[in-house]
Amino acid sequence: MRPERLIARLTLAQASCLLIGVEIEKSPFYEGKAKRLFRAANNLILQEFKNSATAFNGQKKAEIEGKAEVNATMSAMIFQYLEDAEIKTHLVDFIPPRSHLIQQLKMIPLEVVVRNYAAGSYLKRAISKEGEKIRPPALEFFYKDDSLGDPMMDEAEILAKQIADASDMAELKKQALKINDVLTQMFSQVGLQLVDFKLEFGKNSEGQIVLADEISPDTCRLWNQESGEKLDKDRFRFDLGNLMDGYQEIFSRLKTIIQWKERR
Numbered sequence: 242m243r244p245e246r247l248i249a250r251l252t253l254a255q256a257s258c259l260l261i262g263v264e265i266e267k268s269p270f271y272e273g274k275a276k277r278l279f280r281a282a283n284n285l286i287l288q289e290f291k292n293s294a295t296a297f298n299g300q301k302k303a304e305i306e307g308k309a310e311v312n313a314t315m316s317a318m319i320f321q322y323l324e325d326a327e328i329k330t331h332l333v334d335f336i337p338p339r340s341h342l343i344q345q346l347k348m349i350p351l352e353v354v355v356r357n358y359a360a361g362s363y364l365k366r367a368i369s370k371e372g373e374k375i376r377p378p379a380l381e382f383f384y385k386d387d388s389l390g391d392p393m394m395d396e397a398e399i400l401a402k403q404i405a406d407a408s409d410m411a412e413l414k415k416q417a418l419k420i421n422d423v424l425t426q427m428f429s430q431v432g433l434q435l436v437d438f439k440l441e442f443g444k445n446s447e448g449q450i451v452l453a454d455e456i457s458p459d460t461c462r463l464w465n466q467e468s469g470e471k472l473d474k475d476r477f478r479f480d481l482g483n484l485m486d487g488y489q490e491i492f493s494r495l496k497t498i499i500q501w502k503e504r505r
C-alpha cells in the first residue's frame with residue numbers, strides 16, 4: 242500500500258508514531274474510563290486520552306469536547322517537570338494532540354493519594370472541615386478494583402495480600418511525598434493550591450518503581466489561591482461550572498512556567 246493511503250487509514254496518533262518509526266497496533270488492548278491503550282513496537286504503549294468524564298465510580302458520565310487534548314498536553318508538561326526534578330516517569334514522548342508514548346511497566350494495582358488540605362472522600366472519614374490544612378500531608382492507598390469500588394487499604398493489608406512488599410511501600414511513600422513537594426511549589430508559582438491528588442506507579446524491566454498514568458485536573462484538586470475557586474474535576478462532579486473553563490485556566494497558567502521540550 243502507498244504510504245499516503247496507509248496513513249489515511251490510521252488515527253492521527255498512529256500516523257505520528259509511524260513517522261517517528263514506531264508501529265502501533267490498530268485496536269486497543271485496553272479501554273478504560275479515561276484512556277485507551279495500544280501496543281507499540283519495542284515494548285512501548287500508546288496511551289490515548291479520551292474526552293469522557295466520569296465520577297462516582299462511573300455513575301455520572303459525559304463527553305467533554307477538548308478535555309483529552311488539554312489533559313494529555315498538561316500531563317506531559319507535568320511529567321517533564323517531574324523528570325527535571327529527578328523523578329522517573331513512564332513518559333517516552335508526547336504525541337499530539339492527545340496521546341503519550343509510554344514505557345510498558347508492571348503496574349502496582351494501587352492508587353496513592355496525597356492530601357495537603359481536607360476535601361473529597363477525606364471529609365467523610367476525618368474530623369476536618371473542607372480546606373483545613375493537613376500537616377504532615379496524609380498518604381492513603383486504595384486498591385484498584387472497580388467491582389469493589391476501589392476500597393481504601395492500609396499498609397498491613399497491602400503487605401499481607403502481597404500487593405506490594407515493604408521496600409516497595411517505602412519507595413512509594415518516598416516518591417509520593419517528593420512529587421507532592423515538587424508539584425506544590427510548581428502550582429503555587431502560578432497561584433494554584435494543590436489540595437490533593439492521586440498517583441499510580443509501576444515497575445520497569447529493572448524492577449525500579451516509576452510514575453505512570455497521568456497527572457491532570459482529572460486527578461488533582463486545584464483551587465485558585467486567591468479566590469478559592471475550584472478549577473478541577475469537582476466542577477463536573479458537583480456541577481460547579483463549566484469544566485473546560487477551569488481546565489483552560491490551569492493550562493494557561495502552567496504554560497507560563499513550563500515549555501514542552503520536543504524529544505525528537
Ligand code: UDP
Pocket residue numbers: 297352354360361362363391437438439459460461462474
Ligand atoms: N482521584 C482520582 N481517581 C480516583 C479517585 C480519586 O484521580 O479514582 C483523585 C481525586 O481527583 C482527588 C484525589 O484523588 O484529587 C482524592 O480523591 P478522593 O479520595 O477525595 O475521592 P473523590 O471524593 O474525589 O472520589
